[in-house]
Amino acid sequence: MRILLVDDDPIFTELLLAHLGHQGLTDVETAASASAALQLADQARLPYECLLLDIQMQGMDGIELCAEMRRRDDYRNVPIIMITSGDPAQYMNNAFAAGATDFMQKPLNVPELIGRMNMAMMLVDSLKKERMSRETIREMVTRPSAHDQFDPSERFTFSEVSGMVDFFQLENRILRMQSGLYALSLFRIQVQDFGTLGRYSDRSEMQQLLHAMSTVITHSVNERNLLISYLGHGRFAICVLGRTPIVLPLLQLKLAENIEAVSDLIPDLGGRKVTLKVSALSSRRILSTQAALDLLEQEMQSVSVLADTELPRVEAIEENIFRKAKLLGERPRPLLLG
Template identity: 30%
Template structure:
């Protein structure tokens, strides 16, 4: 990978340079400020495959640079690792909300950084594969519905990247976010999940473009309805959105689901051919993240995911039973 490291501390940059130069599969370019970094990125012949960003720097900080990168087509999905001394929850929240892929606090262990770089290299390589969800989504959103390639497909069960929706991050970043909180004993948040009902039917009847649009619109509805609390939302695949919400221990889930469904209804969603879409979600059981560490925190995300899908299946069975009974009586 070609890595750009941005930090106002030349000692840190020298350390990173010597470390990365010992890894023959990587090269590194350094910048002492966001201004210098932006100057390097305008060179079309020198794209970067990964970014290492400090947060606190004179002028524009690393979080703002992260937002700038995510606002460009070239670096919309490029791995961004925050490498910073800021270990408080506020900075962690802001970094992931801006689009960070992972978060490493100083002082850091070189072996740990090497492991993180290996992981993001694998992610970056997979995203460039024509069969990947990221590749397909970027292609779909760059085409008009009439120009879509017939062979372009979206896997129902795989996470789908969602772009340009505030509060919505990639699924792998969500796992890193929760892991980071658990390492810092800052897990006072609640994890919950929502599933689009009859998602398999929608996936079967909608074009890949329309399906991507539905997932994006529903993610926006969920993120907006969770305001004003701090929230991060990710699409985990199979019509399910996993959310981490701060200070939501007493939330009324039934009322929240009604609010989301009313919001979606007001969006008047339709397919490309004008067919109206009746999109509704249901929710699983929320769970507190407090006291959960490492893999246990990740398990909370998976449990919320499963709970929401079970709720959708249960609701479908219940509605089917009502339909059967009503017709038997008739």
């Protein structure tokens, strides 16, 4: 993992480098200011995979640096861990609003830091999948193929969709909130008949569909404190912090209207209509952070048992290939099996 550590305290920097080195994390570059960090990022042959940013620095502080890094395409989803010696309550909300992944207070607990770094590694893996996903969307299939089948359990994160995060990031945002009770809404949104759509479509088409549905959801919910995560099998977990309740029947109507509005972005799915269904994860409006985490974990577990063991039917594959050949204006070739 390539790490960039930004802190203007040379003693802290030296100690942290030693601790990271003892844990096998030796690919670490350092900067003593935000301007130096930006220069390193500009000169780097490959983007850094994790950023450790001190908040309280002269000139541009760590929160401003975090926001600046998030504006760069290569750092839209890279894990950013903020570090401060000040009062966490004073900085935490602004840090997360700027795009921070995690937040820690000095003096650092080294085992805890390593645990956060391990979580960052998982987020890096998620980021790699997301980069591959964006490339697939840009380069849609140019010829029919029987090998581009869609895995319904695959998770996607589209960084350009406002409020969309990986499931690990969603859990972590709630985990780092101060203990207590919060007014929040937790609910799921499911793409109806997702299994059927996937059997008659290829990976690029389903990915394009999920990107469009993610956009529909964010515009329909239209809340500043929205977090949305795609769990696989056509299911999204939604968390909205705030006292204003989300009226689910009204949201259901908005979803239908907005799907119609972006119909030109939805790939041809053999004439099959796409619909979304919204349902609450909890009827309670006031939840503790632990209760919210438990509900999200239950939701993830419920998705994991949806693993579709049914292989795509031969006629489904064949219909998809011939449909794409027709759309491309090519003469369909016979399907050879065996």
